[in-house]
Amino acid sequence: MTCQKTIKRSIQCSGIGLHKGRKVRLVLRPAAEDTGIVFALHGVDGVRFHSPSADAVVETTMATTLGFDGQRLATVEHLLAAVRGLEIDNLYVEVEGDEVPIMDGSSASFIFLLRAAGFRRQNKPRRVLTLKKPIHFQQDGKWIKASPSDRLTIDYTIDFNHPLVGTQKFFVDCNPENFTRDIAKARTFGFMREVEYLRRNGLALGGSLDNAVVLDEYGVINPDGLRFPDEFVRHKILDFIGDLFVLGMPMNGDFKVFCSGHALNNAFVRYLVDNRGEYLELDESGEQVIAEEAFFPSPAQAPATSQIWN
Structure with a gap:
């Protein structure tokens, strides 16, 4: 039996929001079995607790943004990718x-x-979503193909009209070792021609060469260059892993992806959820659970603030 996993102790950091x-x-805190990933968001009325889901995604322009009862949280994908990559439940x-x-x-x-x-390690078996049958999901020439598997693999292709990027391909068998070595360090990227437009529209205000790879018409303008020659496709894989994890629990499958982004990733996840009886089942360490209500259970009720933040 593969058991669920959390962290041993709380840990925190601070930083700048990209947009x-x-x-x-940001504070990351241990959680009990079957809690899943729960966001504790500070607001004018105190701390409120929310679990990610496909239909909680309210914006996919340049990042994945979740919305909960008037609260919004942007750029969740890099953190969610790290949590999924390290197999934290x-x-x-x-x-x-x-x-x-x-x-x-990056992550x-x-x-x-x-x-x-x-x-x-915790005492309850790990809960993983698996595919019942293959699926081919496409929009505007971009596509995601997925087939059943007992692991997560991603075979990703990008194609950008830029001399340094062009067509890049990368394959990863996503386990903690491979994710950390091959994917986690790949940074988000953008083009100089987009920066002025984004900033006019109130986005990328925190962006800099310290937190993004920026390309002009000919190459990378970051003084230190790239971390990998194919850093661009590796970051797209990172985003894809994070966007899949808005399901609220890990999903296994063999995925082949062509030129997808946050919008298509979320449309794909929403389609799977809307048609979960046809495509999805829950695997609890080898025990297949078919009942629909078992797929996306309500998160365990969060304890009082004083009980969590200690």
């Missing part, structure tokens, strides 16, 4: 701000924090 440019405080994510801090534009800082907190 609003405001300082954000239960976690409280406390955020003071409306974005997850961008850090260096590396979150990997460092989670590993520094340590890991604790």
Whole structure:
């Protein structure tokens, strides 16, 4: 039996939000079995608790943004990718701000924090969503193909009309070792021609060469260059892993992806949820659970603030 996992102790950091440019405080805290991933968001009326879901995604422009009863949390994908990549099942994510801090534009800082907190195996079996049958989901020439598997693999292709990027392909068998080595350090990227437009529209205000790879018409303008020659496709895989994890629990499958982004990733996840009886089942360490109500149970009721934040 593969058991669920959380972290041993709370750990915190602060940083800048990519789009609003405001300082954000983030605290990661252990959570009990079957809690899942729960965001604890600070608001004018105190701390409120929310679990991610496909239909909680309210914006996919340049990042994945969740919305809950008037509260919004942007740029969740890099943190969610780190949590999924390290196979953490239960976690409280406390955020003071409306974005997850961008850090260096990758998942590396979150990997460092989670590993520094340590890991604790729990007593209940791990819950993983699996596919019942293959699916081919496409929009506007972009597509996601997935087939049943007892692990998560991603074979990703991008195609950008830029001399340094062009067509790039990368395959990853996503386990903690491979994710940390091959995917976690790949940074978000953008083009100089987009920066002025984004900033006119109130986005990328916190963006800099410290937290993004920026390209002009000919190449990368970051003084230190790239971390990998194919850093761009690796970051797209990172985003895809994080966007899948808005399901609220890990999902296994063999995925082949062509030129997808946050919008298509979320449309795909929503389609799976809307048609879960046809495509999805829940695997509890080898025990297949077919009952629909078992797929996305309500999160365990969060304890009082004084009980969590200690």
